[in-house]
Amino acid sequence: MNDATFVSHLECSLSGERFPADTVQNLSQVGKPLLVRYDLEALGQHLTKDTLSKRPEELWRYREFLPVRQAANRLSLGEPRTPLLTLDHWSQSQVTVKDESRLPTGSFKARGLCLAVSMAKELGIQRVAMPTNGNAGAALAAYGSLAGMESYVFCPEDTPDVNVREIALQGAHVWKVNGYIHHCGQIVKGGLETMGWFDFSTLKEPYRIEGKKTMGLELAEQLGWTVPDVIFYPTGGGTGLIGMWKAFAELEAIGWIDSKRPRMIAVQADGCAPIVRAFEDGAEFAEEWQDATTVASGIRVPMAIGDFLILRAVRESGGFAIAVSDDSILTAQHEIAAQEGLLLGPEGAATAAAYQKALKQGLVSPDESAVLFNCGTALKYPMPAVTATIDRHSPLDFSQLDQGSAGTPV
Ligand SMILES: *Cc1c(COP(=O)(O)O)cnc(C)c1O
Numbered sequence: 001m002n003d004a005t006f007v008s009h010l011e012c013s014l015s016g017e018r019f020p021a022d023t024v025q026n027l028s029q030v031g032k033p034l035l036v037r038y039d040l041e042a043l044g045q046h047l048t049k050d051t052l053s054k055r056p057e058e059l060w061r062y063r064e065f066l067p068v069r070q071a072a073n074r075l076s077l078g079e080p081r082t083p084l085l086t087l088d089h090w091s092q093s094q095v096t097v098k099d100e101s102r103l104p105t106g107s108f109k110a111r112g113l114c115l116a117v118s119m120a121k122e123l124g125i126q127r128v129a130m131p132t133n134g135n136a137g138a139a140l141a142a143y144g145s146l147a148g149m150e151s152y153v154f155c156p157e158d159t160p161d162v163n164v165r166e167i168a169l170q171g172a173h174v175w176k177v178n179g180y181i182h183h184c185g186q187i188v189k190g191g192l193e194t195m196g197w198f199d200f201s202t203l204k205e206p207y208r209i210e211g212k213k214t215m216g217l218e219l220a221e222q223l224g225w226t227v228p229d230v231i232f233y234p235t236g237g238g239t240g241l242i243g244m245w246k247a248f249a250e251l252e253a254i255g256w257i258d259s260k261r262p263r264m265i266a267v268q269a270d271g272c273a274p275i276v277r278a279f280e281d282g283a284e285f286a287e288e289w290q291d292a293t294t295v296a297s298g299i300r301v302p303m304a305i306g307d308f309l310i311l312r313a314v315r316e317s318g319g320f321a322i323a324v325s326d327d328s329i330l331t332a333q334h335e336i337a338a339q340e341g342l343l344l345g346p347e348g349a350a351t352a353a354a355y356q357k358a359l360k361q362g363l364v365s366p367d368e369s370a371v372l373f374n375c376g377t378a379l380k381y382p383m384p385a386v387t388a389t390i391d392r393h394s395p396l397d398f399s400q401l402d403q404g405s406a407g408t409p410v
Contacts, residue, residue: 100375120149129151131155131187215240216243
C-alpha cells in the first residue's frame with residue numbers, strides 16, 4: 001500500500017542547495033547535513049488534529065510528517081508515546097520530565113533509527129555502518145536486524161559494556177576502538193569504498209533527524225498543541241534539539257501551534273562542552289573539545305557536524321547553553337531517584353542539574369513551564385556498588401537496618 005507522504009525535496013541546512021527526495025544521500029556539496037522538506041500546505045489540508053487524535057499513541061501516528069512512502073517499510077518495535085512526569089517532591093517549580101527511556105532499546109535513539117533504517121530499507125540499502133557512544137548503535141542493531149540489513153558498529157573502547165553486548169546480541173558486527181566517537185567515524189568513512197556500506201553517522205544522512213522530530217510533535221500534542229516555556233536538552237550531536245525545532249516550525253506552518261517557541265537550552269557536561277563554549281564566544285561553529293570526559297557518555301561528543309544548527313536554534317529561541325559538573329549530575333540522579341522513584345540516565349540527570357543551576361542563576365524562573373529530556377535508561381550505566389550484607393548465621397540487629405545503602409546522595 002502506498003500512503004501519501006508530503007516530502008518535496010532535501011535541502012542543505014547551510015547553503016539551501018536542493019536535492020531530490022527518494023534518492024540515497026549523505027551530506028550536501030558543502031559537507032553539511034541535509035534536511036527533509038515537505039509540502040506543508042498539502043499536509044495541512046490532508047490531515048486534521050481530529051484524525052490524528054484517533055490513531056494509536058505511537059510514533060507512526062505522525063506518518064504524514066515523515067518521509068517513508070510505503071507502509072511496508074515502516075519498521076516498528078512498538079515505539080510508544082513517552083510520558084511527561086512531574087517532579088513534585090524534588091522541585092516546587094513547574095518542571096516535568098519527558099521520559100524517553102521507555103522506547104525500544106531503552107533510549108530515544110530508537111526514534112531516529114526507526115526512521116533512518118525504514119528509509120534505508122525503502123531506498124534498497126543493505127549494509128550500513130555507524131560510530132556510536134552506545135545507544136545509537138543499539139538502536140541501529142535492533143532496527144537493522146528487523147529490516148534484514150547488515151550493520152557495522154564502532155564504539156569508543158570505554159563505552160559501557162552493556163551497550164556493546166546489547167549491540168552484539170541484536171545482530172550487528174560491533175568493534176571497540178581506542179579513541180573517541182569521531183575516530184570511530186573516521187573508520188566508517190575509511191571503509192565506504194571497500195565495504196560498500198552506507199554511512200549512518202549522526203546527521204550524515206537526512207532521516208534520523210525526522211525520527212527525532214517526533215519528540216517535538218508528540219510533546220506539542222501532549223500539551224494540547226502548545227509548547228512549554230523552556231526545554232532542557234542533553235546535547236551531544238544535537239539531533240533531538242534540531243529535530244524538535246524543526247517540528248515546531250512545521251506545526252506552526254500548518255497552523256496547529258502559534259508562533260510561541262520554547263526557549264531551547266543545550267545542556268552539556270563540564271568535561272565536554274563544545275557547544276557551550278561556542279555559545280559563550282558568540283561563534284557560529286564549535287571547535288573540537290580536547291580530552292572529553294564525563295559520566296554522561298551519551299553527550300560526550302567533542303565535535304558535532306550539526307553544531308551551527310544547534311547554536312542557531314538555541315539563539316533564535318532566546319535560550320542558552322549551559323554546562324554542569326559530573327558531581328552535580330550524579331547528585332541530581334540520586335536525589336530524583338530516591339525522592340520520585342524515577343531513575344534518570346546521567347544525561348537526563350544533567351538536564352535536572354542544569355535546571356537547578358539555571359534557576360539559581362536566574363536564567364529561568366520557577367513559574368516558567370520547563371521540560372527536561374531523559375533520553376535513555378540508567379540501567380545501561382554502571383551504578384554505585386552496594387556493600388551492605390547480612391550474615392544469616394549471626395543475630396540480626398533490626399534497629400541497624402537503616403544503615404544500609406540508600407539515603408544520602410553519592
Ligand atoms: C545520543 C544521546 C544523547 C544526545 O542526543 P543528541 O540528539 O545526539 O544530542 C543524550 N542522551 C542519551 C542517553 C543519548 O543516547
